[in-house]
Amino acid sequence: MMARRYAASATIAVSAAWAAPAATAQMKSPEGDAAAGRDMALLACTGCHVVAPNQPFKPINTGPPRPPDFKEIANRPNVTTAMLQRHLATLPTVPENSHMPNLMLSNEELRDVVAFIVSLRNK
Numbered sequence: 829m830m831a832r833r834y835a836a837s838a839t840i841a842v843s844a845a846w847a848a849p850a851a852t853a854q855m856k857s858p859e860g861d862a863a864a865g866r867d868m869a870l871l872a873c874t875g876c877h878v879v880a881p882n883q884p885f886k887p888i889n890t891g892p893p894r895p896p897d898f899k900e901i902a903n904r905p906n907v908t909t910a911m912l913q914r915h916l917a918t919l920p921t922v923p924e925n926s927h928m929p930n931l932m933l934s935n936e937e938l939r940d941v942v943a944f945i946v947s948l949r950n951k
């Protein structure tokens with residue numbers, strides 16, 4: 829159960845980082861920070877999604893509906909930054925039929941994680 833222990837300690841480390849003063853947050857780019865989004869996604873999204881090929885453990889949730897791999901989402905022809913942000917911000921908190929719940933991300937987390945997803949688009 830190494831992976832679980834890793835995830836638990838990483839969660840604590842990230843919680844501490846999230847509590848960092850607003851001064852650092854102001855220096856962030858309005859487009860979002862893909863590296864920060866990746867770190868967050870590895871903690872918050874891997875239970876259901878393949879976020880990165882080398883993520884510490886496989887998704888537990890295999891559907892249906894199957895949570896798509898982030899790379900797959902990034903490479904959909906109609907996906908845009910604005911559309912992903914809107915989608916994640918407007919999901920219901922109590923979803924029906926095992927669809928994705930609203931994870932109540934802050935605006936900054938939303939920008940960062942979407943910047944990360946979009947960065948996975950094949951060049």
Ligand code: HEC
Pocket residue numbers: 869872873874875876877889893894895896901912915916926927928929931941
């Ligand atoms: C509890 C499981 C769960 C977690 C945790 C989760 N997702 Fe999902 N996600 C899903 C499922 C299930 C779908 C497919 C939903 C559907 O087909 O309606 C999905 C779909 C998506 C989609 C694609 C929406 C579309 O247009 O098809 C995006 C983007 C997404 N998730 C982002 C994220 C991000 C970012 C995180 C972490 C911050 C995350 N998800 C965490 C279950 C989850």
